[in-house]
Structures are given as structure tokens and as C-alpha cells.
Amino acid sequence: MFATLDIVDIRKDFPILNQTVQGKPLVYLDNAATTQKPRQVIEALTQYYEQYNANIHRGIHSLAEQATAAYEATRDTVQAFIHAANREEIVFTRGTTEGINLVAQSYARTMLKPGDEVIVSGMEHHSNIVPWQMVCEQTGAVLRVIPITDSGDIVWEAYEKLLSEKTKIVAIVYVSNSMGTINPVRDIIQKAHAYGAKVLLDGAQASAHLDIDVQELDTDFYVFSSHKVYGPTGVGVLYGKQELLEAMPPYQGGGEMIKEVSFEQTTYAALPYKFEAGTPNIGDTVAFKAALDYITTLGKPVIADYEHELLTYATQSLEAIDGLRIIGQAKEKISVVSFVMEGIHHQDIGIILDTQGIAVRTGHHCTQPLMSRMGILGTSRASFALYNTKEEIDKLVQGLYKVKKMMG
Numbered sequence: 333m334f335a336t337l338d339i340v341d342i343r344k345d346f347p348i349l350n351q352t353v354q355g356k357p358l359v360y361l362d363n364a365a366t367t368q369k370p371r372q373v374i375e376a377l378t379q380y381y382e383q384y385n386a387n388i389h390r391g392i393h394s395l396a397e398q399a400t401a402a403y404e405a406t407r408d409t410v411q412a413f414i415h416a417a418n419r420e421e422i423v424f425t426r427g428t429t430e431g432i433n434l435v436a437q438s439y440a441r442t443m444l445k446p447g448d449e450v451i452v453s454g455m456e457h458h459s460n461i462v463p464w465q466m467v468c469e470q471t472g473a474v475l476r477v478i479p480i481t482d483s484g485d486i487v488w489e490a491y492e493k494l495l496s497e498k499t500k501i502v503a504i505v506y507v508s509n510s511m512g513t514i515n516p517v518r519d520i521i522q523k524a525h526a527y528g529a530k531v532l533l534d535g536a537q538a539s540a541h542l543d544i545d546v547q548e549l550d551t552d553f554y555v556f557s558s559h560k561v562y563g564p565t566g567v568g569v570l571y572g573k574q575e576l577l578e579a580m581p582p583y584q585g586g587g588e589m590i591k592e593v594s595f596e597q598t599t600y601a602a603l604p605y606k607f608e609a610g611t612p613n614i615g616d617t618v619a620f621k622a623a624l625d626y627i628t629t630l631g632k633p634v635i636a637d638y639e640h641e642l643l644t645y646a647t648q649s650l651e652a653i654d655g656l657r658i659i660g661q662a663k664e665k666i667s668v669v670s671f672v673m674e675g676i677h678h679q680d681i682g683i684i685l686d687t688q689g690i691a692v693r694t695g696h697h698c699t700q701p702l703m704s705r706m707g708i709l710g711t712s713r714a715s716f717a718l719y720n721t722k723e724e725i726d727k728l729v730q731g732l733y734k735v736k737k738m739m740g
């Protein structure tokens with residue numbers, strides 16, 4: 333039996349879902365790319381621009397104070413959402429990608445020495461590969477990669493073997509965007525810490541689905557994007573342990589991040605402002621709070637239960653299609669079903685499904701090394717959110733039979 337989410341009511345909160353695409357009711361199954369936004373988020377954004385748009389922190393007039401309070405209220409909500417110890421540990425960024433680049437350039441670049449090692453896994457998004465490659469090139473450090481099994485898990489023994497006194501950073505995805513694998517991050521972090529290495533968790537896919545407790549995980553850094561948790565684009569979060577953030581130099585220079593400036597010497601602002609140079613994305617950050625409140629009000633465990641039932645139903649339904657193979661069969665998975673169909677290019681699958689009003693993602697999902705490991709060019713990926721239904725999965729299955737008929 334499905335858990336206690338009232339999906340009919342929830343869907344009313346997402347105006348975009350109530351439309352036809354190519355003459356068919358929209359079936360939106362591209363949630364790993366970005367989620368749709370509830371009207372609570374859209375209204376918070378509109379309200380900001382209609383009622384109290386002003387630049388923050390420096391103004392003493394009423395609108396500036398109201399905007400500052402709303403912006404900082406989001407920081408408090410994020411702190412509670414990921415159970416951080418202090419609000420100063422929450423840095424607003426443009427998204428997951430910027431958070432990883434910030435840590436690579438501000439933390440890693442200043443401490444890595446030639447011969448040091450950075451470990452990533454074979455299932456990383458390009459955002460958690462390229463910034464580390466860049467910093468390795470800059471410092472003479474070496475990038476090491478944890479291999480992946482056929483089912484889409486990391487090879488644990490290989491990870492243990494890669495770890496050494498040379499390991500300085502382990503950067504790993506919590507939930508794979510291409511396969512849905514939930515990595516054993518608690519154990520990964522514990523092992524890394526035993527060698528004195530710091531850990532960055534890419535929480536881009538995990539944050540909408542799993543309860544995140546950065547203190548319990550004991551992760552050193554955690555990054556995620558607002559737009560994947562029902563919030564606006566252009567905002568993200570970097571969490572870092574306070575002592576690490578304190579010791580890191582600023583990532584960018586400019587207004588907001590300073591204490592005092594003279595041509596002889598500049599001193600920097602306290603955390604978290606040291607890392608927030610320039611006018612930030614105020615409106616979207618304000619509306620981001622409404623997204624987190626929306627999730628918290630429904631309750632993460634209830635959402636997770638419901639999405640798990642969707643995943644199980646989708647997996648069983650798709651497995652029954654002759655010639656379809658699911659890529660990523662890890663035991664611990666969430667919200668993503670990636671698949672290939674014998675003799676049919678993923679792009680054709682995407683185009684034909686679109687004629688049925690069904691939105692899935694096709695291609696390499698910014699994980700080209702993983703695609704190479706699996707011996708494929710890409711997949712079709714259906715990814716689920718709290719507003720999806722079994723009926724939509726049935727439509728996906730019908731759509732795939734149509735694909736087979738047309739292309740088979």
C-alpha cells in the first residue's frame with residue numbers, strides 16, 4: 333500500500349504538471365535533471381519581487397532589512413534541513429558545481445602537494461571529476477578512481493586499497509544521478525578519516541530523497557543544488573565544518589566578503605560571508621526556503637517511502653519489457669531507473685516518448701566515464717519525484733511498447 337502522501341492534492345501544488353505536451357497530458361520523469369516547483373516557491377519569488385526587492389546586508393531602510401531577514405532565514409532553514417551545527421557553516425553558492433569548485437580551489441589547491449592523492453569514484457558526475465582534475469593539474473596531486481561493479485556499486489575492497497597516507501581528499505557522490513545507487517557514505521567517510529583525509533559528499537541527488545544529517549555522517553563538506561529539491565535554479569549550498577571553512581582563503585574577492593579594504597591590505601568578513609562575494613541571488617535564495625519547508629512539512633521519511641514504492645513498481649514494470657536492460661541494479665537505490673533497449677538508440681526512445689507527452693532524459697547524464705565502464709554510449713533515464721504516480725509509470729511502459737513497435 334502506498335504511504336500517506338495525498339498525491340492528488342500535492343499535484344495541485346505544481347501548476348506546470350497540469351498541461352498537455354504534444355496533445356497528451358504531461359508525464360514528467362526527468363526529476364534528476366531538475367524538479368518542478370510548487371506554487372509556494374513561485375509565490376515566495378513573486379512576493380519578494382513585488383513587495384521587498386532590495387539589496388541585502390548593507391541597507392538600513394525597511395525593504396533592505398526585510399530582504400536581509402528573508403535571505404538569512406533561508407540559511408537557518410538549510411542549517412536545520414541538513415542538521416549542521418552552526419549557521420556559519422552554510423555558504424550559498426550557485427549550485428552543486430560551484431560548491432565543488434570552491435572546495436577544490438580554496439581548500440584543496442592550498443594544501444595539496446605533488447604526489448598527494450584525491451579519490452573519486454567511477455560513477456561521478458562531471459562536476460565531481462573536472463574540478464579535481466583541474467586542481468591535480470595545478471598542484472601535482474594525482475586523481476585516483478574507485479572502480480564500479482556491473483550492478484553499479486563501488487568496489488569496496490578497491491576503495492580500501494586505494495586509501496593511504498597520500499590520500500588527502502575523497503570526493504564522492506551520495507546518490508548516483510545515472511543509476512540511483514546510494515553509496516555507503518558513512519563507511520566511506522569513516523575509512524577516509526582513518527587516513528586523515530577529508531571528504532566531500534556530492535548531495536545533488538540525495539538531498540530531495542534522504543534525510544541528511546551532516547553531523548551524524550561526519551562529512552567535512554556537503555554540496556547540493558536548490559533546483560533539485562523543488563527550489564529555484566541558480567542557488568546552492570556548500571556546507572563545510574567550521575574549522576575547515578575558517579582556515580580556507582576566500583574563493584572570490586569583491587563586495588560583501590570583506591571586513592575592511594585599503595590599497596595596502598584587505599581583511600575578510602567572518603563566515604559565511606567570506607565566501608559570498610558580490611550581490612547574491614537574493615530572490616531565488618528567499619524562495620529556496622519555501623521549497624525546503626514544503627519537503628519538511630510533508631516529511632522526508634514519508635516521501636522516501638512513497639518514492640521507494642514508485643521505484644519498485646517502475647523496476648518491475650520495465651524489467652518485464654523484452655529487450656530492455658536496466659543499468660544500475662544496486663541493492664540500495666533511489667528514484668532513478670536507467671535503461672537501454674536492444675537495437676534502439678536512446679535518442680530515438682526520448683523523441684518517441686516525447687510524442688506521448690513523456691519527458692525522460694537520454695544520453696550520458698554528465699557521467700561519460702561511467703557510460704564507458706558500462707560499455708554503452710548512454711541510457712534513457714526515468715527519475716521520480718514526490719508528485720509522480722503509478723499511472724504515469726504505466727504510461728511510460730505503454731510508451732516504450734510503442735517505441736519497440738516503431739523501431740523494433
Ligand SMILES: Cc1ncc(COP(=O)(O)O)c(C=O)c1O
Nearest residue numbers: 427428429457459509536537557
Ligand atoms: C550527482 C550530481 N552532481 C552534480 C550535479 C551538478 O549540479 P548543478 O548543475 O546543479 O550544479 C548534478 C546535476 O545533475 C548531479 O546529478
